[in-house]
Amino acid sequence: MSTLNPDALELEYTRMMMGFVLFKPEPAHMLMVGLGGGSLPKFCYRYLAGADISVVEIDPAVIGLRDAFMVPQDNARFRVIQADAADYLHDAPDQADVIFLDGFGVGGIPDALCSTAFYADCYRALRDDGILVINFHVNHPLHHEYLDRVRESFGSSMFEVVDDDMTNSIVFACKGNLLDDPAAAELKRPAAIPKDAWRQLMPTLRVIGATLELK
Template sequence: MPPAPPVHDLPPGQAQLRQTREALTLQFAGSPSIQSSMSLLNPHALDLEYTRLMMGFLLFDSAPARILMIGLGGGSLPKFCHRYLPQADIEVVEIDPGVIALREAFRVPADDARFRIIQADGKAYLQGDPAPADVLLVDAYDGKGMPAALCEAGFFRDCHRALSPQGILVLNLHLESETCQVCLDHLRAVFGTALFEVIDDDMTNCIVFACKGERFEETDLGAALRKPAHLAKDAWRQLAPTFKVIEATLTMR
């Protein structure tokens, strides 16, 4: 995430909006990083590279039936999935009511039959045995990195259990965080070799893909890099360059 001017006079960790002529951003007090960014010209675009990387799950499952997300932020990923994956049931778990309160500012859609935001602790929610997810996106941030409670081995075992038999976990880690390597070690212990990492352009985010089964090995990436018939052209135009980066990473494994 690119650096931004510090937010002053707010309690550490409190969400704060900032607006320029081009974008609306979300930043947490006490952190130099921009957590989320929305283009005012194209509010449904994925403005930050790491969010486009997280959508890389489409290379392996282009039409997931159920998507579960831990962490709302500015809502870039939920908004994108809601718009371009109309077949998906989408559930977002966010612990901070202050972040949820900003959903209208970031033009996150209202709850409906296939989209809902739940205020809850993501760790506790997974322990409650939710319906299996075809895709589980974890993008939780407390101003320093992954919250400590989500950096424990038990959380990653719960993530594994929450996936459907061929489900995919996508996790955003912050390379400068002290817990990044700890989380990677726990993930490898749970998912074994069914895991790979991609680093974003500015070398601040490590996006981890992990799965149940052999989905990564079985996917024909050449075919996957062709636009699925059901995905809108404007969505594919945003994602295609980033998907080539993921393909290159897998090729070098």
């Protein structure tokens, strides 16, 4: 995190996860799994002014660092919830426009957060044309199996983008057919996205645009 600009996205994979704005630039409700240093929640809170944001984090020690990382305090449109995301998604209503999955433990993604049943719960928790955005490690031995598990719920309405370091794989999966919009590859700034945010995202969005053109 840059202390001079604490809401900026310093890591490429986080900018890549924001690629959903090419398809859904004005989400009403976002659900994020994994608080970490709070970079994505802070960015979305600042630049997606119309979004109601819920962040689910299982570790109270991580939540305890929220002030150090300048994560916003809970308020009418932002909250951090201490819970097991597998349990939370199982009971969540179908009202999320975007779900972010960026929950990692010491050994990688916990088994409960990469199961076929969990991805089915994510699918159910999305509104029609809602988007699931997942951060995977490309070199994990089960990476392709994880993709198959996502595909069981989302079918062909998904695509993968890999960062320049060949470390992170970002998967976008849609409940409807929103990802089939050819206009997304044109990389035009949606009116709802501030210019400052767009300048930060644009270099990485070009990678996503090229991936869409190759589909």
